[in-house]
Amino acid sequence: MTHAFEHLEDHHRYWERRGPYLVPSFSIVDITVEERVQCYRAWGCLCGLQILWRLTGPLPVSPFLLLALIGGLEALALPLDLLATLDSDVAERMLPW
DSSP states (O other), X not given: OHHHHHTGGGOTTTEEEETTEEEEOOOOOSSOHHHHHHHHHHXXXXXXXXXXXXXXXXXXXXXXXXXXXXXXXXXXXXXXXXXXXXXXXXXXXXXXX
């Protein structure tokens, strides 16, 4: 399973790098919505298995993506110090907000 996450970035049609993490990419327009949903659903299952099996998040998938998927958008209202611990680049960009 760890091997699958190591090669996640090779699927550049579905993922893009943001700082140290990978997030879903929606910039490729030649992929149907159904294909996108199938891909993200499969990776979501792998992420869930990784969390249950190893009790850790599956790097390099963004912890914020996982947090939003598990806890909804309300879960993303994090204190700035916790945000900085998870991703200092995002915390710096969010500082004015």
